[in-house]
Structures are given as structure tokens and as C-alpha cells.
Amino acid sequence: MSTLSAPSFSPSSALLAAQFLQDDRQSFWDQQPGLAGTLISVAQDQGIYSEGDQATLFYKVVSGVVRTCKFLGDGRRQVDAFYLAGEVFGIEPGEAHRLAAEAAADCTLVAYRRRSLxxxxxxxxxxxxxxxxxxxxxxxxxxxxxxxxxxxxxxxKLACFLLHWASRSTQQATVTLAVSRQDIADFLGLTIETVSRTLSKLEKDGVIKMPAARRVDLRNLGALRALTI
Structure with missing residues (x-):
């Protein structure tokens, strides 16, 4: 899988970070001078950085979904987290990235220099x-x-995943899955077949409805929450 080359931070491409900090810390970051970034586009499944790369940059998601993951010795992949619009990733406690980051869907990001932070x-x-x-x-x-x-x-696991995804969306009764079932499986430690079979069971039981492959209507939130207790 190809990984992004380092973005250019020329004055013409620099953007104030505050323009894209849309979370609850926006008012704080708006007041920070000198934090500027470069807007970049990343195609689905393209690597953003690899495990062990120098953590000279960190990123803000403007649109799309990013997954961070670890590749195991036997070739399996464990997805650690998904980052949605308005969320920051890639800030590390050390000098190197502990995980790889990839675009789970077509993404627009802002890349920032770590040294500025x-x-x-x-x-x-x-x-x-x-x-x-x-x-x-x-x-x-x-x-x-x-x-x-x-x-x-x-x-x-799947009930927890759907409720968590819904809590991060604007319509909490409808979940638009911008990630693949393989991504979900690798995040939950399941096979893709188990994910598909479990979604089918939830739909048969009337807990959810799937009018499209990546749209899930949460029809019985009480029953879904009961599965997570």
C-alpha cells in the first residue's frame, strides 16, 4: 500500500488551523497563533503514515474517515480506531508513530507540523x-x-459499535457506515462473515433495518442498548 509523501508547507498552501478545528476546543485553538497546516486529499485505502515512521506531522480530518491500525506478524490487521470529520490524530508521546494510519474512505485532511505544536x-x-x-x-x-x-x-460487540457510531453522527437513529464490513470486523476482532451474520440477525429481530448496504436504521434503541449492559 502506498503512503503519502510529505506535504508541502509553502505559504500559498498554508491554512490557519482554526479554520478546521470544529470540535469543542475550537474557541481555544482559534486563539493560538502560528499553528498552520496544509490541506491534502487522500484516496480510499491509501496510507497516510506507517507504523514506525517519524511523527513529524499530525492531522485533522476535514471529511471522510481515517483508520489507525496495526499489522500483525501473520498478516492480520487490527483496526485500533476510526477518526471522523473534526477529529485529530497522529499526535504521539514519542518520536515515532505507534500505529499505521490509512484512509478508510476518500479523505480531506489538514497536515500540521508537530514542531509547531x-x-x-x-x-x-x-x-x-x-x-x-x-x-x-x-x-x-x-x-x-x-x-x-x-x-x-x-x-x-456490534451493538456497541452501532451505538458508538450513532453517537458521533448528526442523526442518532440512522447510522451511515462510511467504512467497510472488513474494517468493522478488524475493529471488533471478528470475521467479516460473523459481522454480516450478526447484522442479519439484528435486522431479523427488528432491532435494526438496513435499507442500503451501508445505511443502518436503529429501530429499537432500547433493545440495542440492552445488549451492551
Missing amino acids: DSLSDGNEAVARHLFQFALQNAARAQDHALLLGHRSALE
């Missing part, structure tokens, strides 16, 4: 606090994912 955080308590919160959120997400992989049935 390091400069901002040096001696700036507010920036350092926000980075600490970012690290805590990532740690909590990783813990939740580990528990999901280790202690739930296929039905429970």
Missing part, C-alpha cells in the same frame, strides 16, 4: 493542558476498545 506547548500551560486531555481521551478510548475485544459476544 511543540513550540506552542513549551511554556504555555493552556496548550499543555489541552494536550494532556487529548492523551487522557485516547487512553480511555483504548481501554474501552480493549474491554470490547475481550469481554463481549459478537452481538454485543
Whole structure:
């Protein structure tokens, strides 16, 4: 799989980071001078960076979906997380990326120089606090994912996935799956056949309805939530 070459940070392509920081920290980041990035497009399944690459850049998703993953020695892939529009990824505690990042769908990203963020955080308590919160959120997400992989049935895993995906969308009763079933399987530690069979069972039981391959209507939220308890 090909991986992106380093983007150009020429003045003509530089964009203020605040233009694309759309999450609940927008007002904070709007006040940070000197943080600029470059807008890039990434085709579906193209690599953004590989495990072990130098973490000289981090990214903001403008549109599309990014997956971070690890490739195991036997060729299997474990998807660690999905990042949607408005979310940041690629900020590492060390000098290298611990996971690979790929476009799960066609993406538009903003790439930022890590050194710009390091400069901002040096001696700036507010920036350092926000980075600490970012690290805590990532740690909590990783813990939740580990528990999901280790202690739930296929039905429970898929119910958790659908509810979590719905919580990140504008229409919580309808989930548009911008990722493939193989992506879902690799995230949940299941086979693609098990994912398809479990979706079919949920639809047969009247819990969901699938009017299209990647659209899931959550018809019985109570029943879906009961599966996650």
C-alpha cells in the first residue's frame, strides 16, 4: 500500500488551523497563533503514515474517515480506531508513530507540523493542558476498545459499535457506515462473515433495518442498548 509523501508547507498552501478545528476546543485553538497546516486529499485505502515512521506531522480530518491500525506478524490487521470529520490524530508521546494510519474512505485532511505544536506547548500551560486531555481521551478510548475485544459476544460487540457510531453522527437513529464490513470486523476482532451474520440477525429481530448496504436504521434503541449492559 502506498503512503503519502510529505506535504508541502509553502505559504500559498498554508491554512490557519482554526479554520478546521470544529470540535469543542475550537474557541481555544482559534486563539493560538502560528499553528498552520496544509490541506491534502487522500484516496480510499491509501496510507497516510506507517507504523514506525517519524511523527513529524499530525492531522485533522476535514471529511471522510481515517483508520489507525496495526499489522500483525501473520498478516492480520487490527483496526485500533476510526477518526471522523473534526477529529485529530497522529499526535504521539514519542518520536515515532505507534500505529499505521490509512484512509478508510476518500479523505480531506489538514497536515500540521508537530514542531509547531511543540513550540506552542513549551511554556504555555493552556496548550499543555489541552494536550494532556487529548492523551487522557485516547487512553480511555483504548481501554474501552480493549474491554470490547475481550469481554463481549459478537452481538454485543456490534451493538456497541452501532451505538458508538450513532453517537458521533448528526442523526442518532440512522447510522451511515462510511467504512467497510472488513474494517468493522478488524475493529471488533471478528470475521467479516460473523459481522454480516450478526447484522442479519439484528435486522431479523427488528432491532435494526438496513435499507442500503451501508445505511443502518436503529429501530429499537432500547433493545440495542440492552445488549451492551
